[in-house]
Amino acid sequence: MDTARLLDTFFDLVRIDSPSRHEAQVAAYCADRLKALGCTVRIDATEEATGSDTGNIIAHLPGTVSGHIALSAHMDCVSPCCGVEPVVDSGVVRSAGDTVLGADDKAGISAILEALEAVVADGRPRPAITVVFTVCEELSLLGSGALEADLFDGTVPCFVFDADGAPGSIVLGAPFHYTLRATFLGCAAHAGVEPENGVSAIQMAAEAIASMHLGRLDECTTANIGMVEGGREVNIVPDSCSLAGECRSLYEDRVNAVRDRMTEALTKAAEKFEGSVDIDWRLDYPGVLIDKADEIVEKLFSAARAAGLEPQTTVSGGGADANLLSTKGAKAVTLGIGMTAFHSLDEHIAIADIEGTERFIEAIIAEFAD
Ligand SMILES: [Zn+2]
Structure with a gap:
């Protein structure tokens, strides 16, 4: 040298x-x-x-x-x-x-x-x-x-x-690394006049996130929701809310299981409030x-x-x-x-x-x- x-x-x-x-x-x-x-x-x-x-x-x-x-x-x-x-x-x-x-x-x-x-x-x-x-x-x-x-x-x-x-x-x-992008779609309505006609996309997102296991899940598996964006005005029931997150694990079966549980949390929240959710997972790398x-x-x-x-x-x-x-x-x-x-x-x-x-x-x- x-x-x-x-x-x-x-x-x-x-x-x-x-x-x-x-x-x-x-x-x-x-x-x-x-x-x-x-x-x-x-x-x-x-x-x-x-x-x-x-x-x-x-x-x-x-x-x-x-x-x-x-x-x-x-x-x-x-x-x-x-x-x-x-x-x-x-x-x-x-x-x-x-x-x-x-x-x-x-x-x-x-x-x-x-x-x-x-x-x-x-x-x-x-x-x-x-x-x-x-x-x-x-x-x-x-x-x-x-x-x-x-x-x-x-x-x-x-x-x-x-x-x-x-x-x-x-x-x-x-680790395997998956990135999540999801958008909840609800229904906009005046928050003071007719809130019963609205479906809050933010509430669906909150319900989904609250039911997820996030952070360090085991010694080699993690999950995170890193971004949330939604709503237009304080007096409008929000009809859209997007979120982004990820999950990682050294083991393929574990990362797939976490991804599936996060998907389930999203769809269940949409069903509960009778809204809908678009879910997109991308494998960044194996x-x-x-x-x-x-x-x-x-x-x-x-x-x-x-x-x-x-x-x-x-x-x-x-x-x-x-x-x-x-x-x-x-x-x-x-x-x-x-x-x-x-x-x-x-x-x-x-x-x-x-x-x-x-x-x-x-x-x-x-x-x-x-
Ligand atoms: Zn480098």
Whole structure:
């Protein structure tokens, strides 16, 4: 590893503006670097699906021995992320101004690029390596969702460097995530003159929500109603009320059961007040759950140790590109990169953690070269 080059790459990347849907400049930078390494690089044609000014980068570096792995990170950042100026204080990188730093996920990209530089430079044995840098991860994983369905053949381990937690942390589970949108329709009437002719959509929504189990339902299942909107005037029985919510679980049967109970609460409330309800559920992404005894986990443990890191496993309450890469034929695992307070103006990362992630990637490449 060339630590100066690693940090230069990270600084270059965070200085390039890349809010979601505006990743073209970062993509050009990454494509140039990957081509210089000897990768074949293509940018997929997903702009229409994502609304971005570029596609996902899919690069391929031929192996020198058998085996095939994939390395992934995302190119977009949450706002405010334009005009980032990184500063280093006591070995920690922060943003100088009122922006996020963008270590999420440019620390992941930097570590991947540097590990490839190091492995190619000294000709170490390596498996074939596919690099996937996605757009629009921060917009409900739009970029990875738009990747072609048969990108991988079903067996390729894919390591997604995009979680908090120290380098060496391995995210074994991330939930199924359903989003709910529902609209109650009642009947408007003057609230003082003829309320008996009205059907209150707000009352139906209140009845439905009050009868739902929300919050943490078990150690790996949650439900929430996050938005309610309805009514026009204080003197009108409201004829419309919309609500939005979600449910998540690591387990498909549990998330489906929660979704069905929430649906039942909505329809029962509509029936009780003789109104109606339109219900729309969307699966944002399917879950990921990897067995701790899986060979991939065993290999990650030994790679982490070889890199001088402490391997540990964890589960996440949120989705990442790994959730959707798993539907594209990859065996995807999210790994911690040490980013802290991400999505906030206080976001920061220790240089030692960027280096730790880079060593981890070099060790993963060695571990999967067989
Ligand atoms: Zn991220």
